[in-house]
Amino acid sequence: MSSWPRYRDDAAANEPAVTLDAFLDQPEAVAVRIEPDADVRVLVPHLSRLKLIEIAFPAYRDGRGYSAARILREAGYTGELRAEGDVLLDQIAFMRRCGFDSFAPAVPLDAKAAEAAMARWPHAYQRAADAQPPIWALRHG
Amino acid sequence: MYRYDQYDQAMVDARVAEFRDQVERRLSGAMTEDQFKPLRLMNGLYLQLHAYMLRVAIPYGTLSSTQMRALADIARKYDKGYAHFTTRQNVQYNWIQLKETPDLLADLARVEMHAIQTSGNCIRNISSDQFAGVAGDEVIDPRPHAELLRQWSSFHPEFSFLPRKFKIAVIASDADRAAMRLHDIGIRIVRRDGVLGAQVFAGGGMGRTPMIAPEIRDFVPEDQMVSYCEAILRVYNRHGRRDNKYKARIKILVHETGADKFREEVEAEFAHMQPLDLDPPRAELARIKAFFAPPEYAAIEDGYDTSDPDFRIWAETNLFPHKQPGYAAATISLKPVGGIPGDASAEQMDIVADLAARYSMDEVRVTHAQNLVLPNVRQDRLYALWQELDAAGLAPANLDRASDIIACPGLDYCSLANARSIPIAQEVAKRLAPIEREVGALQIKMSGCINACGHHHAGHIGVLGVDKKGVESYQLLLGGSAAEDVSLAKITGPGFDERGIVDAIETVTSVYRDAREGDERFLDTYRRLGMAPFKEALYDKA
Numbered sequence A: 001m002s003s004w005p006r007y008r009d010d011a012a013a014n015e016p017a018v019t020l021d022a023f024l025d026q027p028e029a030v031a032v033r034i035e036p037d038a039d040v041r042v043l044v045p046h047l048s049r050l051k052l053i054e055i056a057f058p059a060y061r062d063g064r065g066y067s068a069a070r071i072l073r074e075a076g077y078t079g080e081l082r083a084e085g086d087v088l089l090d091q092i093a094f095m096r097r098c099g100f101d102s103f104a105p106a107v108p109l110d111a112k113a114a115e116a117a118m119a120r121w122p123h124a125y126q127r128a129a130d131a132q133p134p135i136w137a138l139r140h141g
Numbered sequence B: 001m002y003r004y005d006q007y008d009q010a011m012v013d014a015r016v017a018e019f020r021d022q023v024e025r026r027l028s029g030a031m032t033e034d035q036f037k038p039l040r041l042m043n044g045l046y047l048q049l050h051a052y053m054l055r056v057a058i059p060y061g062t063l064s065s066t067q068m069r070a071l072a073d074i075a076r077k078y079d080k081g082y083a084h085f086t087t088r089q090n091v092q093y094n095w096i097q098l099k100e101t102p103d104l105l106a107d108l109a110r111v112e113m114h115a116i117q118t119s120g121n122c123i124r125n126i127s128s129d130q131f132a133g134v135a136g137d138e139v140i141d142p143r144p145h146a147e148l149l150r151q152w153s154s155f156h157p158e159f160s161f162l163p164r165k166f167k168i169a170v171i172a173s174d175a176d177r178a179a180m181r182l183h184d185i186g187i188r189i190v191r192r193d194g195v196l197g198a199q200v201f202a203g204g205g206m207g208r209t210p211m212i213a214p215e216i217r218d219f220v221p222e223d224q225m226v227s228y229c230e231a232i233l234r235v236y237n238r239h240g241r242r243d244n245k246y247k248a249r250i251k252i253l254v255h256e257t258g259a260d261k262f263r264e265e266v267e268a269e270f271a272h273m274q275p276l277d278l279d280p281p282r283a284e285l286a287r288i289k290a291f292f293a294p295p296e297y298a299a300i301e302d303g304y305d306t307s308d309p310d311f312r313i314w315a316e317t318n319l320f321p322h323k324q325p326g327y328a329a330a331t332i333s334l335k336p337v338g339g340i341p342g343d344a345s346a347e348q349m350d351i352v353a354d355l356a357a358r359y360s361m362d363e364v365r366v367t368h369a370q371n372l373v374l375p376n377v378r379q380d381r382l383y384a385l386w387q388e389l390d391a392a393g394l395a396p397a398n399l400d401r402a403s404d405i406i407a408c409p410g411l412d413y414c415s416l417a418n419a420r421s422i423p424i425a426q427e428v429a430k431r432l433a434p435i436e437r438e439v440g441a442l443q444i445k446m447s448g449c450i451n452a453c454g455h456h457h458a459g460h461i462g463v464l465g466v467d468k469k470g471v472e473s474y475q476l477l478l479g480g481s482a483a484e485d486v487s488l489a490k491i492t493g494p495g496f497d498e499r500g501i502v503d504a505i506e507t508v509t510s511v512y513r514d515a516r517e518g519d520e521r522f523l524d525t526y527r528r529l530g531m532a533p534f535k536e537a538l539y540d541k542a
């Protein structure tokens, strides 16, 4: 499955994302799909073999996937982290900050509007999973 | 007072630009109301019974004269000349046009204000003690800690789609004037062995299932307070219920998990977060604290002339002792008998702004009881201040008295309401005002539905509007408190109609007047005697 926008230079994983249960059973699997109620910490021992983790957003209001993404990045995951489903224009900047680097919105985003949304915030107040220094770091060098 | 630097201003300006863009997309039809709704809610814009309502954040309830004047201008320019101060120290405008909101937000941004996160399932405006910085009983002014949390929680990328809204209060004294333990997170700044830190409570709240927040941590050093809150929010975001909107607040999670188990989860997350460098450095808190340094007080002594009896009554009722000798904090009651609790006209707001500039070192506070405070008044100028307040209709001498009623907007404005609360509050105030000095401290709180925006669970006397087969009906509750002696009020029994509820409140007040011992408050008498004598007087009249 292709995704857009994508903020990675490597080639997208071709392998299909399997369910968490299937992934834990299949030592050769490299792509997994995470539902909102899953505990992503069970993936931590397996991160080095993973190329793609797809986090499902069945409804934009369900914000569990934001925590899941940050937890994976905090655990050192460097592969593709994709937000799939009810992913809206006005959310992708926050998702990027939580560590998502590719998006598969159920309703495709308008390219120009997505670019504008990503460029909207000049700074951030808090540290998250991206490289952006928080405002307090800018203030105190 | 805190002032924005270029970063704060840039963030607020970006929000205004974003919302302008979103409103344009909505008005042009590029976006449906369904798609627009979550976006406008992020900006405090609700669709009410008759128009849009906009809620503006007043962080920890502190305003400058300039900001108060700007709020008055907004009331004139975009509303019908009124504003409404809320139980969360915010201000609401009830008659707003969608197409004008971007300009309104731009006007706010010019005076370093915003409507960010005043609605939606995110971390809301941080509230605090209205006497922060001037109360003699505080360990330290809690507002810098509240400001630190305001910045941390603003546009938080992980916590903008929580199971439900999330409210935080920060205080710094044993006395609780901010209903701290009825918040999702309640923080008390304490000093232990010379070190400042936060005592943390979580899982309090009102609404349909009121809960008093249990202590989650006795002490976390102030420079780890942000990451501790982050840990609580992450546990809540991951595990809070999302299957039922009425069970989605953190209080239900804490209650269902149990405080001990919840604490374990938070502690594990907190430990995990320590290497992540999430806490701002000490220098940042020091930077913020510098904005709240005490003003230049004059070296004067306590004491003022009380020969005018009307002034004396006001001074005895509406003043709060100041930590600086020769000064006082004066509450401006927004509860004139027959008025709408918490409402102020644009003219009154201009007057308050002007009085704050001339009498109170440029500061105004908003209280969770929907009143205003001039925190820094010289005692030798209190009489002059009172005369000006009185001339403007702003000198009701009723702080914490029977007519100082907290009431939500109810059926007059709110689309969720079951019953009217404002007219009931007006009737009760009229009925009890003549005896309120003799009755003494009495907190009456009214909500127009079970959502409890009027804090009825926390009233010495609470009133809850319910819909009984299409007829407005009112339940009576007794024995609640939002202060350090926090407790939840209990329902007396069957409800009353509109006239009956006013009579019922008068009845329970009479029971108290007959039964009180010494200088007991209504609440103390209720706690000593229990519900029985009140119930008897209410229902056994036959």
Ligand code: SF4
Residues within 6 Å of the ligand: B408, B409, B410, B411, B414, B415, B416, B417, B418, B447, B448, B449, B450, B451, B452, B453, B454
């Ligand atoms: S308590 Fe109910 S009626 Fe009153 S403001 Fe809240 S939602 Fe509306």
